Amino acid sequence: MKTEFDVSLKKYNTFGLDYKAERIIHLVSEKETSVLLSEDYEWKEKFLTIGGGSNLLFTGDFKGTLLHPVIMGIDIIEDQSGDVIVSAGSGIVWDDLVKWTVENGFSGLENLSLIPGNVGASPVQNIGAYGVEVSDIIEKVDTVRVDNGEPRSFDNSECGFRYRYSIFKGEEKGRFVVTRIFFRLRRNPVYRLDYGSLREEVNKLGDVNLLNIRRSVINIRRNKLPDPEITGNAGSFFKNPVVPEELAEELSRNYPGMPVYNEKPGYKKIAAGWLIEQCGWKGKRIGETGTYGKQALIIINYGNATGSEIFEFSENIRRSVLSKFSIELEREVEVVPSI
Ligand code: EPU
Numbered sequence: 001m002k003t004e005f006d007v008s009l010k011k012y013n014t015f016g017l018d019y020k021a022e023r024i025i026h027l028v029s030e031k032e033t034s035v036l037l038s039e040d041y042e043w044k045e046k047f048l049t050i051g052g053g054s055n056l057l058f059t060g061d062f063k064g065t066l067l068h069p070v071i072m073g074i075d076i077i078e079d080q081s082g083d084v085i086v087s088a089g090s091g092i093v094w095d096d097l098v099k100w101t102v103e104n105g106f107s108g109l110e111n112l113s114l115i116p117g118n119v120g121a122s123p124v125q126n127i128g129a130y131g132v133e134v135s136d137i138i139e140k141v142d143t144v145r146v147d148n149g150e151p152r153s154f155d156n157s158e159c160g161f162r163y164r165y166s167i168f169k170g171e172e173k174g175r176f177v178v179t180r181i182f183f184r185l186r187r188n189p190v191y192r193l194d195y196g197s198l199r200e201e202v203n204k205l206g207d208v209n210l211l212n213i214r215r216s217v218i219n220i221r222r223n224k225l226p227d228p229e230i231t232g233n234a235g236s237f238f239k240n241p242v243v244p245e246e247l248a249e250e251l252s253r254n255y256p257g258m259p260v261y262n263e264k265p266g267y268k269k270i271a272a273g274w275l276i277e278q279c280g281w282k283g284k285r286i287g288e289t290g291t292y293g294k295q296a297l298i299i300i301n302y303g304n305a306t307g308s309e310i311f312e313f314s315e316n317i318r319r320s321v322l323s324k325f326s327i328e329l330e331r332e333v334e335v336v337p338s339i
Helices: 031-035 094-102 196-205 209-224 245-254 272-278 307-325
Strands: 004-009 021-029 048-050 057-058 062-069 073-079 083-090 139-147 151-155 176-186 232-236 242-244 261-263 268-269 291-292 295-301 334-337
Touching: 031 139, 031 176, 048 245, 048 295, 062 176, 094 209, 196 209, 209 272, 242 245, 245 268, 268 272, 272 295, 272 307, 295 307, 307 334
Parallel strands: 021 062, 048 062, 057 334
Antiparallel strands: 004 021, 073 083, 083 176, 139 151, 139 176, 232 295, 242 268, 261 268, 291 295
C-alpha cells in the first residue's frame, strides 16, 4: 500500500484537469484492500474509487480520499471444452487485457479493443462497443466491502447489468471495491461483426480472425474518437437514450434519418450523438471546451477548460436536446463534486 497526499489529479482523469486530491491510496492486492477496509476510518465518509479516470469529470479539488486499485495479474483459471475462464486484476489497463486475450487466441473481448480505462471499471459501467458489452463475457466480479473489508463475489446475474449500468454505480454505489474480474472466453471464436462498418473494415484486412477484428476496431476508434493522450475527453459524455417505442416512431416519422436501435420490448435506443448534432452542437467550441468535430457525443477539453466549464457546456447541450426532442439525456460520465 502506498499513500500520497496533496496529489495532482492530472494523470488520474482523461479530461486532463489539473485539480488536487487530499489523499490517494494505491492498493496492490485483495488482501491489502481487505486489511485496510476492515478498520473504521473517518475518510470512508468522503472517498471515491478510481481506475483510469476515463469516465470522471472533476469540478474542483477533491477534499477526500481516492482509492486506487493497482491489483495486477492475468491468470487462466479453467480451460475446458472450449471455454476459458481468465481472471484479471482491477488495476490492469483494459486494453492490455484485450491484447493478451487476442494474442492467446481467446475470443470475447476483441470488439472492446482500445477502450480507455482499467479492468476494475469495466463492470461498473458495463463498458460496450461494436455490438458487445462486457457483461456478455463476465463470469463473476470479486470485490471487497468498504464498510468491513470482507471479500464478496458477485456472479454475473447479481451485478444487475444493463446498458452502461450495474449495481456498482446504482444501488450499491460506494459500497464495494472491485478487485478482480473473471471472464468466460472461448477458444472457438464467435465473431460479432454486425455493428456499423466493422465487417467492411475486417474484410479490408483479409481473413476474419481475432487479430483482424482487433485491428479494425482500433482503426475505427482512432479514426472517429479523440485520443485522450492528446485531447482531453472522457468518451461518450451521455448515454444513448432509451425511449418508449411510440416516441421513437413519432420522431422517426419527422426525422427519417434518425438512427434507432432495438432495446427491451416496448423501447428503442436513439443515438445521442445524432440528437446533439441536430441541435447544432457538432464541432461547436465555446471557450476552452467543445464537442468533437467527428462525434458530437464527445465533449473535449481544448487544453485549459475547468471542470465546471465542461459541466455547464454539457448542461446546455442537455437543455437543447430536451427542448427540441423532449428527450432527457442522461450522463455517462460521472461528475465529481468538489467536496
Ligand atoms: N451520429 C451522428 N452524429 C454524431 C455522432 C453519431 O449522426 O455526431 C450517428 C452515427 O452516424 C451513427 C449513430 O449516431 O449512425 C451511432 O454513432 P456511433 O456508431 O459513433 O456510436 P454511438 O452510439 O455514438 C456508442 C457508444 C460508444 C461506442 C460506440 C461503438 C454509448 C454512449 N456510446 O456510441 O462508446 O464506442 O457506440 O459501439 O453507448 C463510450 O461509451 O465512451 C463510447 C465511446
